[in-house]
Amino acid sequence: MEIIEWISKGILSVFSIYLIYMFLRSLRLVPNQYAYIVERLGNYHKTLGPGFHALIPFIDKVVYKQDLREETIEVEPQECFTKDNVKVEVDGVVYLSVMDPVNASYGTTDYRYAAVQLAQTTTRSVIGTMDLDQTFEDRAMMSREVVEVLSEVEQVWGIKVHRYEIKNIMTPRTVQNAMERQMTAERDRRAVIAKSEGVQGSKVNDAEGKKREIINISEAEMQRRINEAEGVAQEIESIAEATATSIEQIASALSQPKGTEAMQLQLAEKYLNVLSGLGKESNNIILPKDISDYEKVMQGLSIGDLSFEKEKKQTEEST
Numbered sequence: 566m567e568i569i570e571w572i573s574k575g576i577l578s579v580f581s582i583y584l585i586y587m588f589l590r591s592l593r594l595v596p597n598q599y600a601y602i603v604e605r606l607g608n609y610h611k612t613l614g615p616g617f618h619a620l621i622p623f624i625d626k627v628v629y630k631q632d633l634r635e636e637t638i639e640v641e642p643q644e645c646f647t648k649d650n651v652k653v654e655v656d657g658v659v660y661l662s663v664m665d666p667v668n669a670s671y672g673t674t675d676y677r678y679a680a681v682q683l684a685q686t687t688t689r690s691v692i693g694t695m696d697l698d699q700t701f702e703d704r705a706m707m708s709r710e711v712v713e714v715l716s717e718v719e720q721v722w723g724i725k726v727h728r729y730e731i732k733n734i735m736t737p738r739t740v741q742n743a744m745e746r747q748m749t750a751e752r753d754r755r756a757v758i759a760k761s762e763g764v765q766g767s768k769v770n771d772a773e774g775k776k777r778e779i780i781n782i783s784e785a786e787m788q789r790r791i792n793e794a795e796g797v798a799q800e801i802e803s804i805a806e807a808t809a810t811s812i813e814q815i816a817s818a819l820s821q822p823k824g825t826e827a828m829q830l831q832l833a834e835k836y837l838n839v840l841s842g843l844g845k846e847s848n849n850i851i852l853p854k855d856i857s858d859y860e861k862v863m864q865g866l867s868i869g870d871l872s873f874e875k876e877k878k879q880t881e882e883s884t
Contacts, residue, residue, distance in 0.1 A: 584622075587622040587623060588622050590620075590622070591619060591620040591621065591622045591625065592617070592618075592619055592620075593613060593617070593618045593619075593620060593627060594616075594617050594618075595613050595614060595615050595616055595617075595618065596615060597615045598615070598632065598633045598634050599615065599630060599631065599632060599633060600612050600613065600614060600630075600631045600633060600663070600666035601613035601618075601627045601629070601630055601631075602627065602628055602629035602630075602631065602666060602667065602670045603620065603625050603626065603627055603628070604625070604626050604628050605621075605624055605625050605626075606624060609667065609671070610625060612666055612667060613627070628670070629666070629669075629670040631663050631666040631669055631670065632663065633662060633663050633666070634662060635660060635661070635662040635727065636660070636661055636662060636677070637658060637659075637660055638658070638659045638660075638661065638677055638680065638681055639656075639658060640656055640657040640658060640659060640681050640684050640685060640688075640729075641656060641681075641685075642654045642655065642656040642733070642735070643655060643656070643685050643688070643689065645688065645689045645692040645693065646692070646693060647692055647693070647695060647696055647697045647700060648693065648694060648695055648696050649696050649697055651697045651736065651737075651740055652736075652737060653692065653697070653700065653734050653735060653736050654733075654734075654735040654736075655688055655692065655731060655733070655734050655735075656731075656732050656733055657684065657688065657708075657711075657729060657730055657731045657732050658729070658730050658732060659680055659681065659684055659715075659726065659729050660726070660727045660728050660729070660730075661680060661715075661724050661725060661726045661727060662724065662725050662727065663676075663723060663724055663725075664719070664723055664724060664725045665720075665723030665724075666723065667723065668720070668721060668722060668723025669722060669723035669724060670723075672721050672722045672723055673721075673722050676722045676723070676724050679718075679722065680715060680722070680724065680726065683714060683715055683718070684711050684715065684729055687710060687711045687714045687715075688707065688711060688731070691706075691707045691710045691711070692707070695707075697736070697740070700734055701734065704731050704734075707731060708728065708729045708730060708731060711729040712726055712728060712729050715729070815828075
């Protein structure tokens with residue numbers, strides 16, 4: 566009897582401890598940025614937010630604990646084929662967070678694994694429509710395509726995909742060698758083009774400089790000739806004006822009383838001065854037949870006609 570009593574006491578003690586344990590488990594303290602999914606008798610009952618909560622033992626049960634913070638999930642490397650049939654190995658990173666804890670718990674068995682698989686399949690599809698060169702240039706476009714596909718299942722899975730980044734695009738060693746040779750050839754081509762453009766530009770600049778120099782010289786010569794012509798024209802004009810003025814003055818003097826006699830006297834004086842220098846050896850002169858006849862010399866200079874015409878006019882006036 567004592568043994569049975571000890572066994573019953575032991576069972577009662579264990580049951581009491583179990584009750585205390587279940588009662589303590591019904592008291593929940595939820596941390597910040599977490600959500601607990603509670604089921605009552607196998608059905609969804611409610612979602613526990615941050616803070617202290619008391620549940621009914623044996624009836625309520627916390628079945629899922631969802632972290633609401635943003636998560637970083639590695640996308641394992643996978644082999645893909647580009648549009649030009651080049652095999653590449655691509656990996657990436659998905660940044661997502663739980664927005665609806667209920668759908669994240671019941672919408673899919675594992676939203677992390679599902680998001681990674683969908684990102685991989687979408688990446689393969691996108692790379693299959695692009696050439697190898699485009700895969701290196703359009704990473705941002707590929708990332709946007711993956712995010713757009715994942716956004717279509719966000720509401721069902723209760724998550725929010727913030728961004729997807731492609732980490733590495735690895736190509737076979739043979740392809741890398743070919744790309745290196747291609748880049749070397751492209752750099753050489755650009756260097757040759759740049760050198761030829763530099764030589765061409767230098768020749769063009771030299772030709773332009775010579776052209777401007779010739780133009781400047783021709784313009785300077787033209788301006789010099791114009792200036793000389795204008796100077797000669799002004800000189801001729803000045804001489805003509807001076808000659809006209811002197812002729813007018815002479816004509817005016819001749820019209821005065823005794824003007825003709827004064828002119829004859831001045832010419833006679835110059836005539837005698839010229840005769841005084843005829844003896845020089847360096848002079849070559851042509852003399853009239855009789856230089857001693859002054860009247861004939863004056864008539865040859867047309868000065869005598871003036872006096873004769875004047876005397877004739879006076880004689881006609883007197884008669």
